[in-house]
Amino acid sequence: MPTRVLILSASVGSGHKAAAAAIEQAFQRYPEFEVINQDALLHTSRIYQVAATDAYFALVKENPWSVGWLYDYNDEPFKNERGLSRVLNMLNGQPLVKLIEDYHPNIIICTHFMPAGIAAQLLLEERINSRLGIVTTDYDFQGMWLSRSFNHYFVALDEARALLASFGVDDERITVSGIPVTSLLSEPFDCNGVYERYNLQADLPVLLVSAGALGGGPALEIVEQIMGMKTPVQTIVVCGRNQPLRQAVTTMTAAKAEHFRVLGFTNEMPDLMRAATLFVGKPGGLSTAECMAAGLPMVVIDPIPGQEERNSDHLLENGAAIRCRDLPVLGFKIDQVLQEPGRLEGLRAGTQRLARPDAARVVIETLLNDTTSPYVFDREQRRRIIAVSRGKTEPELVVPPPPDTVILYDDETGVLLGTITPTQMKFLDTYLVEEHSDDETYYLDEPTLDYLIEQHPDPELLTVLRSILRTRTHVEIRFVLP
Structure with missing residues (x-):
């Protein structure tokens, strides 16, 4: 019987499905595996589908600030797996539960946290016996992605791995694969x-403007x-499935039609990205990963608060993008990039720090070689992870100084000078003057x-005092008593 692989995504935007498609595409190298790729959202209740798609996109369009608030609110680990939330997810996802149980996959790969949470619950209840790989599709790691049970996490950046490690996830269960993109x-x-x-024309820069698959944003x-830039450029505008937008852009650019190519939805984005000089658009997880794999620097426009804001931060930190917060200066900012010597080359070098074109292959090969049993966070571990995510340190992790130690600091700089005993401190009290x-x-x-030497201090105290003056002529010593 062939090894059965179930890939689960969710059509909340296009990125989760695109990552799943990239993994399915990479599995073509392994014909001995039986692979099914499903949109998990289609296997939930109609109410859940509307809440996850229509309501979400309405918020993005009308109240983007609320999307950022929801992102931050749900950034706490296990929030969607507690009490009523877990029950509602399982109830709304009963068709998905049936799909998983009927197919009984050997390997489950999730590119969205919703099916990952349901698969994790089935593992905890021992209703399936599968390896669960969870593939994040943004550069930041949001707490909602953390499941109570899993085999392996695949993240985009070393920083995300460090965050998971701070939660106590074993480093061997985390792989910095990048976000899967098309081969x-x-x-x-x-x-x-x-x-x-x-x-x-080969001698002119090419700007690739993307309005996204649905054709939104300030295109x-x-x-x-x-059109008002000083630098001569050629521009390809991809309007997605928004035909009215395509017509409006075509009309707007009619006088300069030789410099504009106005497209609808296209399957040629991989070629266009590699031919372009700069990408102008929103920093969705998959769009960003594709640009990095193509070596294409980005001009970030109007990121959605939450995940796109954080993607933008990582791009800027790595020197792979510029961000335009005010559209009236967009042309000026692009002119600067194209005219300043070395600026474009520096941005291209930044893309290489984030490029992971083989992410899908890494995911597959890692899971195929994974022989571990699913890991399960117990109640105490979950409590500690939630505390860490809130910026709190476990009391037992704070090691107090020994009870018989007086700590000495440089009062001006705060530099630790050494430690002495209470008896030695009493000696200093006796012979030094307090103001x-x-x-x-x-x-x-x-x-x-x-003067102190004349009073015959014990050798250990004398050693500490001499070491303090070894690199300074004088010091005001602040002491902290036990």
Whole structure:
């Protein structure tokens, strides 16, 4: 019987499904495996589907600030797996539960946290015996992705791995794979052929403006800014499935039609990305990962608060993008990138720090070689992880100084100078002068040390005092009593 693989995504935006499709595509190298790729959202109740898609996109369009609030609110680990939330997820996901149980996969790969949570619950209840791999699809790790049971996590950045490690996840169960992207970005590429197909000039920069698969965002304002640029450029505007937008852009650019190519939905984005000079658009997880794999720097526009804001932060930190917060200066900012010597080359170098074109292959090979049993967070571990996510440190992790130790600091710089015993502190109290009763410092210099030597301190105290003056001529010592 062939090894059965179930890939589960969710059509909340296009990124989760695109990552799942990339993994399915990479499985073509393994014909001995039986692979099914399903949109988990289609196997939930109609109410759940509306809440996860229509309501979400309405918030993005009308109240984007609320999306950021929801992102932060749900950033706490296990929030969607507690009490009523877990019950509602399981009830709304009963068709998905049936799909998983009927198929009984050997391996489950989830590119969205909703099916990951349901699969984890089935593992905990021992209703399935599968390896569960969870593949995140943004550069940041949101707490909702953390499941109570799993085999392996696949994240985009070392920083995400460090966060999971801070939660206590075993490093061997975390792989920095990157976000899975289509293998077309790694196939041989004929740049001249793309230029010829779209009638582009090889000596002019190419801007690739993306309004997303659904054709949203401030595309008209972006095009207006590009039309006013000083640098001669060629622009490809991808309007997705928004035909009215495509018509509006075509009308707007009619006077400069030789410099614009206005497209609807296209399957040629991998070629267009590799032929372009700059990408102008929103930093969705998959769009960003594809640009990085293509070596294409980004001009970030209007990121959705939450995951896109954080994606933007990582792009900027790695020098792979610029961000335009005010559309009236977009043309000016792109002009700067194209005209400043070395600026574009620096951005391209930044993309290489984030590029992971083989992410899908890494996911597959890691899971195929994974022989571990599913890991389960117990109640105490979950409690600790939640505390850490809130910025709280477990009391037992704070190691107090020994009860018989007096700690000495440089009062001006806060530098630790050493430790002495209460008996040694009593000696200093006897022979050094306090300026007032609440004084917590003592002045020490060479003459003072000579005076103390005449009073016959014990050798260990003398060693500490000499070491303090080894790199300084004087110091005001602050002491902290046990």
